[in-house]
Amino acid sequence: MNFDLADLRGFLAVADLGSFSAAAQAMHLSQSALSRRVDKLEIALGVKLFERTTRRVELSTIGRGFVPRARNVLNELENALIGFHDLSHRLSGEVTIACVPSAVAYFLPDVIAQYHAKYPGIRIRVIDESSSTILTVVARGEADFGLTYIGTQDSEVVFQPLLEEDFIVALRVGHPLTARPSLTWDDLSGSDYISLAQGSGNRFLIDQALAKRDVCPRSFCEVKHVPALVSLVEAGLGIGVVPKLAMPADGHPTLVTRPLTDPSISRTLGLISRRGRALSPVAQLLFDLLMTRRKSSV
Numbered sequence: 001m002n003f004d005l006a007d008l009r010g011f012l013a014v015a016d017l018g019s020f021s022a023a024a025q026a027m028h029l030s031q032s033a034l035s036r037r038v039d040k041l042e043i044a045l046g047v048k049l050f051e052r053t054t055r056r057v058e059l060s061t062i063g064r065g066f067v068p069r070a071r072n073v074l075n076e077l078e079n080a081l082i083g084f085h086d087l088s089h090r091l092s093g094e095v096t097i098a099c100v101p102s103a104v105a106y107f108l109p110d111v112i113a114q115y116h117a118k119y120p121g122i123r124i125r126v127i128d129e130s131s132s133t134i135l136t137v138v139a140r141g142e143a144d145f146g147l148t149y150i151g152t153q154d155s156e157v158v159f160q161p162l163l164e165e166d167f168i169v170a171l172r173v174g175h176p177l178t179a180r181p182s183l184t185w186d187d188l189s190g191s192d193y194i195s196l197a198q199g200s201g202n203r204f205l206i207d208q209a210l211a212k213r214d215v216c217p218r219s220f221c222e223v224k225h226v227p228a229l230v231s232l233v234e235a236g237l238g239i240g241v242v243p244k245l246a247m248p249a250d251g252h253p254t255l256v257t258r259p260l261t262d263p264s265i266s267r268t269l270g271l272i273s274r275r276g277r278a279l280s281p282v283a284q285l286l287f288d289l290l291m292t293r294r295k296s297s298v
Helices: 004-015 020-027 030-046 061-082 101-118 130-139 185-188 199-210 226-234 279-289
Strands: 050-053 058-059 093-099 120-129 145-148 157-173 195-196 219-223 239-243 257-261 267-274
Touching: 004 020, 004 030, 004 061, 020 030, 020 093, 020 145, 050 157, 061 279, 093 101, 093 130, 093 279, 101 120, 101 195, 101 226, 101 279, 120 130, 130 145, 130 267, 145 226, 145 279, 157 199, 157 226, 157 279, 195 199, 195 226, 199 239, 219 226, 226 239, 226 257, 239 257, 267 279
Parallel strands: 093 120, 093 145, 195 219, 195 239
Antiparallel strands: 050 058, 145 267, 157 239, 157 257, 157 267
16 A cells, blocks of 8 residues: 555544644644645545545544554554664654643653653654643643643543642742741742732642632732743742742752741642543653652652
8 A cells, every 4th residue: 555654643643633734733744745645545545534624624434443543553663663772763753742831840851861862763842831731732632641730630631640849939049038947928928929820720729728818928920930930039029939840959049949838838740641542652651751750749
């Protein structure tokens, strides 16, 4: 039959995302190039895999039956190649991981370095977005899996915990509050306070913990992502409450942290994947590497 693995990958991308344009973007192809791959596969098989209209694309009855077979073909080939060092260096494809920005620095650099050294032909795509966006892209199949702190109660994903981390106070060196070994929420009220914006997952955890206590400091500035808050603290604009992993390691020249109590707040970070759908072999390898970072707390 006159088709190749790239045609199968193109077919599965359209089947998973339900759109030629979305699949083409995910595969870094033009829409016309992707359409040619699917056409080539349909001609080789002598069947119509998709029902296409001007508004939408749906799998045909035959196409729905072909999806698991095509996926099995790719997975079996990848499994066969992974066991051979020379061939593993020739593996190609893409793994997409969605990760909350506050956890990127702790989890990804070492793991991606190990993965890339062993499988240099695999392209790694990182979606660093909010927790709610990560849940959505994983549930839709736009990412192979995600690293986040929500999803434990969502029926569309499986959540596997990695570690629990505390929220701490981020301060610039020299701030008066650095003289104290630990801080309470009441202690923060006299300082310029930078908060995470309403609608963010971390802000929700903070608001939930403080819901029955009138102790939340009034902020003069809001940001969407934790790294932006840390940057503003480092610039000397104020103080903020952030997850511990978002802060640089001890010994940073301009930033310090203090434990936060009354109440203490923590979050559980974990990996999420679509329920009922196995990861591809190359995605599973990256997933397993991240699972080795599991700890009880930080």
